[in-house]
Amino acid sequence: MKKNNSVLLSTPYLIWMVAFTLIPLCVVGFYALTDPATGKFTFDNLKNLDAYLPVFWQSVAYSVVSAFICLLMGYPVAYFIAHQKPVAQKFLYMLVMLPMCMSFLLRTLAWVGLLQDTGIINTFLGRLGIGPISMIRTPGAVVLGMVYNYLPYMILPLYSTLVKIDHRLVEAAEDLGCNGAKVFSKVIFPLSLPGIVTGITMVFVPAVSTFYISQKLGGTETVLIGDVIERQFKQGNNPNLGAALSLVLMLLVFVCTGIMNRFAGDDEEGGVIV
Amino acid sequence: MSKELIRLQNLTMEFDGERILDGINLYINDHEFLTLLGPSGCGKSTTLRIIGGFLTPTDGNVLFDGERINDVPAYRRQINTVFQRYALFPHLDVYDNIAFGLRVAKVPKDEIHERVTRMLEVVSLRGYENRKINALSGGQQQRVAIARALVNEPKVLLLDEPLGALDLRLRKDMQNELKRIQQATGITFIYVTHDQEEALSMSDTIVVMNKGRIQQIGKPEDIYNEPKNAFVADFIGESNILDGVMLSDYRVRFFGKTFPCVDKGFEPSEPVDVVIRPEDIDIVPPAEGSLTGTVASVTFKGLNYDIIVEVKGFKWLIQTTDFHPVGAVIGIRLNPEDIHIMHKSEYSGQFGDYSSYSAEYDELTEDAGDEEE
Structure with missing residues (x-):
């Protein structure tokens, strides 16, 4: 009876998943393995991949750098929030969430307005007699865009892991001779690892496949794999190559998250496996 | 040491x-x-x-x-x-x-x-x-x-x-x-x-x-044997705590009777708390007891019976291995060494009367249940 209910209740989403995840995935697979002209089965699309290898690495490098900057910036914030009184925690949590209420596209466009040569920052610097400093269309701007957009995804899982750490464990560590730094390295940090892994995954995955941030804030040397894939569909008119690149990107993400989760240990509590 | x-x-x-x-x-x-x-x-x-x-x-x-x-x-x-x-x-x-x-x-x-x-x-x-x-x-x-x-x-x-x-x-x-x-x-x-x-x-x-x-x-x-005040007497083990007056060394009066005891050093006629442990009380035939009372309730506890005995409106807890039915009239005998005298304290009158026996018992288990942070 109970089992029937749960099947019944999950049916809508199961249909949704089949229609919008499973079938499209098959379509991507199909396109990736067929010839654009003849429609016949082929591995040719995948053969051309080594030409795109540098772009793949560039995407991974940008995402990894962004994820670690997010971690370095987000950890202290999450730690701070987790150690406030409950009311203050709610307020600060809301502040972290707040930018996510606004469209991702708008927020990225706003950075264009801030960073461009005639933008707000350079206008201000100009008044002070400095600059203009060219900030837009640099690798730094792309990383900034990624960090800015995905930082909340780092802070929230870290916060929820840190807030759950039993304070008595901290006292137990102090009791056994740990000063502040050792309490952190021997107890708090290892116990927050699941949150760190989730945070890095949640920053890395969207960052590695983004194209909007690199298009708006980046230049010619900051082309990411997301841009390349988008171009295959919109301009290059080679959806088969685009599908093949997407497939490889997906595999890459799977491998990366798999390594991360292994690194954290499989049965740790607190983190969300993405 | x-x-x-x-x-x-x-x-x-x-x-x-x-x-x-x-x-x-x-x-x-x-x-x-x-x-x-x-x-x-x-x-x-x-x-x-x-x-x-x-x-x-x-x-x-x-x-x-x-x-x-x-x-x-x-x-x-x-x-x-x-x-x-x-x-x-x-x-x-x-x-x-x-x-x-x-x-x-x-x-x-x-x-x-x-x-x-x-x-x-x-x-x-x-x-x-x-x-x-x-x-x-x-x-x-x-x-x-x-x-x-x-x-x-x-x-x-x-x-x-x-x-x-x-x-x-x-x-x-x-x-x-x-x-x-x-x-x-x-x-x-x-x-x-x-x-x-x-x-x-x-x-x-x-x-x-x-x-x-x-x-x-x-x-x-x-x-256990020499609790300092009614709180200690009540918290450590069970105790009947009565109002009494210390007439002189070794003589205490309660329930209108004078009992010999082993305590001394109180002021003459000082009001005191008298502690009597439930397991120290001897139940005897009514004629032989210094006090008589009526059994109000009996609870089987395994090792012994907890019986509540009403003596002139005050309810005593007595622990005994012999069964006495509800309603029975019994005599109570108190030996001098079973009567413990304490100075009056802020806790006097708060503990030691078993009129609301079950309620007090509940309170105790409740105390034991929640943990202190």
């Missing part, structure tokens, strides 16, 4: 204007098993946390070996704690939990291995080295917590209601085990509990606390 190790001088603790500890003065000897006993909220855990270094007292001093340690952080005190609900590290296995303190202290690896292995034997957990903490039963976690603290060979071990989460049988076993470990190692134990039986059976010294104050300090026998 042994030398003094810890001294608490006029310790006061306030949280948000509320006074949790109110002038605690206490010294603790080396190698002693001392128990802080009292109901929840009496300040016993707070006292322990101050000694452990997790709280700084609002006022007063904590002395360790004669040195003031108020501001010495927990990690620099030669004191280890067995926490309420253990606080074991969930990311480490049994071995690593026990080795934690030694590794922090940078003890050589071989020595760590030797000491952890020895400690695993002491707490009978050989073979559990690589178990995850979450895969252990409550009793096993308890023993890991004790091993984790003891392996550091501290001068003092603090135990904060360590057996509270265990079932009765396991608790009895662990009580014996803890007492054995304490005697074998000679480490000073400061033990917090609300369980009077536990305190009586394990301790060298019991400190009875209530409302942030020490009510009485003494050996278990003294606390």
